Amino acid sequence: MRITRARGAAVTAAALTLTLTLAACSGGSDGGSSDGGGGGDVTAADIDAALDAEGTTTLQYWSWVPNLQPTVDLWNEAHPNIQVELTNAGQSADQYTKLQNAIKAGSGAPDLAQIEYFALPQFALGESLVSLDDVGLSDLESDFTASAWEQVAAGDGHYAFPQDTGPMVMFYRADILERLGVEAPTTWDEFLTVARAIKADNPENFIASIDPGDAGGVDSLIWQAEGRPFSVEGTDVNISFGDEGTQKFAELWDTLISEQLVDVAGGWNDAFWRSLDSGRYAMWMTGAWAPGSLETNIPSTAGSWKAATMPVWEAGTPANAENGGSGTAVLAKSENKAAALAFARWLSTDSEAVQAQVDAGLFPSTSSIMADTDFLGATSDFFGGQAVNEVFVQASKDVSSGWQYLPFQVYANSVFGDTAGQAFSNATPIADGLTAWQDQITTYGNGQGFKVTND
Amino acid sequence: MTQTSTVQASPEAPVKKARTGRRRPASSSRARTSPTLSILMTLMLLYAVVPLLWLVINSTKTNGGLFNSFGLWFADDFALGENLTKLFSYQGGIYSNWLLNTVLYAGVGGIGATILATLGGYGLAKFSFPGRKWVLAGVIGAMTVPLTALAVPTFLMFSRLGLVNTAWAVIIPALASPFGLYLMYVYSQDSVPESLLEAARLDGASELRTFLSVSLRLLTPGFITVLLFTVVATWNNYFLPLIMLTDPKLYPLTVGLNQWSAQAGSSGASEPVYNLVLTGSLVAIVPLIIVFLFLQRYWQSGLAAGAVKQ
């Protein structure tokens, strides 16, 4: 049953006809992102009115924050007229993919979604989210820490209610440092010294690991070094890893990697936890949301951990960065915007709600709880009785301002491992790797209609 | 496209192999067992079994046990019972939903696909109608289409039809099995003699009745083989449900288990559930293995059909 070439041509012709028919049918209506947006038709008064509205509204809410259901239950009990259905639609990038697909398809998107700060500008740019400024909620600024409020800003608006933040903290194994007779480092110079001491003690061990696939972690370290590689003004984007802060970071980590003082390995997997468990890694520098993960993943190390603010570049000049954290955004296409805004506002500002989320392991974003003496004084057995929240709050206050994410950061992060990550894995100069990353995302940005420069 | 059609082609060519019951006895009398062969085959057997054994052994460990015991031996505490209890109660017993969903998707999708493929394969093999060759060529060509090429368009289409995030989004694509159709096509040609059909027609039976009363019985081994493949394919499907479903209550096992596996990678006090991922994987495999064993004697002969022809 050989099909001759002539018949093959006939198949092709038929295919083309069908294609054109389909093309005519769908009429290019899948642009999706051009209409909607803004949400200017809702006012603060509407939001308050929604709380007392008759009938029952059901809100769809996507979030992968662990143990969030009890907090949502609190709301549902108090508001029989606005019931919130919580769905875990996947972790981070998986959820953004689904959200982006649903927005593109024009149906299936929830009323609200948890969106990490790095991904927020992308959704805000597509006018997929309600701007809090458009609905008269800009006065919420005073409720949140400065860095949290700055991180929900994109373009000319604020597009989410800050839910949790992740000021960088240095978690370290006090037992290991004590055995070696060294103090916890307060500067990066001291960090290098301690790292060499750990290596000298046992060449199999490392002071910490760095994940060559995790753009977020590297971004935070650059931010903490006062590097500001991304700047965005509307659709004008500048990407440059040539600034002084980025270079300082790159040189230090070149040294750490070439002397094999840090392990270049993926995070969050079985081997990572085992390394923290066994003392193969002595530290983990990450967001203040980490204690819950440490306690549940490596309970056997309870009591030997301590938390401290990050090593700084210049002694006496505190500087810090955020790592992770997310906000609750209301979708512009939601038919229940007022009710959704009311819930999201409650979730981020109500003291009972915030406390419930803190109990679930999140590090908060509201300024009031940061001054709460009960919160500050709480001690943790896992950290040997240390009042860790004091450290975390200080870390939060130290966060330096002016950091921006790209309006295509989700893509940028997805190719980090292909470019910059290669430098970490192959112990080649990090600056070169960052340049490769810069080139690729510049090409992408220009291809997507942005005006990208590398100044 | 022109070339693929030739791949499994020439169905009109005379059947070279005698498939009519002339099989050798299961073990030939002249053969003795060969030690070398036994050793080599035992090595292959170990290769197949050791990872499964690893899964069974590690399903009996707690998270702590997983971290600090040798992979191919039991940890101090034997926690299979606890793991199973926790597996079916964790997150409100959602694993049961996943298991039932998978059974539903694989059952409806697999049985439906097999019925459609059997009808279609039979129709293509036993009747000649305009466009028949095009259908065959199209179906064979479709087997080479990369999944990702279809993922986004299918999603957008289904989304407009309101099918996304419903069981149908997984079941409908599973109903189309080009390989099943091809196999049933070859099998029908081979195992349903034209003379029987003619006899039935002379008796005045309708084509549908002829199919149901005469042909279907002859097609049983092929039917079971295709059923096995389509059920396994749907049972193991990951990519499509991942894209189509957002509600975890609708997930099949593969998507659910991978989400649990990724859960240790989320911020906050997320609970690591490696032990449940492993126990859940084991439980996910067991029903398929039972089906394999149960249907074994049928699919043996059905499988041959697709392979003996050129």
Place this chain on the structure above:
Amino acid sequence: MTSVTTSAPPRKTRRAKAPPERREWTGLAFVLPFLAVFVFAIVAPLFYAVYLSFFQDRLVGGSFFAGFANYAQALTDPLLHVGLGRVLLFFAVQVPIMLGLGLFAALAIDSGRLRAKGAFRITLFLPYAVPSVVAALMWGYMYGNEFGLIRQIGDAIGVATPDLLSASWVLVAIGNIVTWSFVGYNMLILYSSLRSIPTELYEAAEIDGAGAIRTAFSIKLPALRPALLLTTIFSVIGSFQLFNEPNVLRALAPTTISSYFTPNMYAYNLAFNGQQYNYSAAVAIIVGAVTVVVAALAQRLSRAGEK
């Protein structure tokens, strides 16, 4: 699409002794249910993909007709070339090993020189029951360079094991997962084919005084040619569509397994991380076309070998 559905059979065909031309339409009636689903779930999305591939949709500026620009870009895209080269290499190395093992097992079980061959047959087939995602998760645990089973065994017997997730080994590691999953499956297809070799051929060989090995080469292998071709074609498709295994292992080896490691992963990441749905469609269509060509070449080679 409409042209197919409008040609539905007239109802009156269900009569005894239908003349051939009437039975033709009955045949179509048998095929129609399948065709309906096939057109809906495969053909329509495929044409929609082709349609999408002629556009470009930007985050800023929206969608516009782009002609063959996406195809032109894909044909010169080094990232796609790297991925295609990798799956070709994978195909060239992994597939012969897998099919060789499957063939050996099929011949061994068929030889009658093995005790408990039924147990071998079903056991080798068992890994096929393991979903590829689960298989990749499992092997990922075992590969782990610090704490994995393979390292543990290596340490126990004093052999230094390589880091299986490093750049030089990762393709081997993936090949092993695929081989493990599908050896039994291929073995069964080949074995079933062997079982259907007519007895007369063996009797003739016995009269000739051929030994077991000569019988294998002179009778069994030629008879297996169609089955080998079928398994090869499946393997071509499987290699070019490689996705689940590297995608799951990527969590463990984020830099050795890039976002464009295989063409399928590249298409996936373009669409879902980069919002480049249109370019992704063009890439996927090119990959499909290459798959067809390679499958056809395999077919040609097999034909040539026959002569």
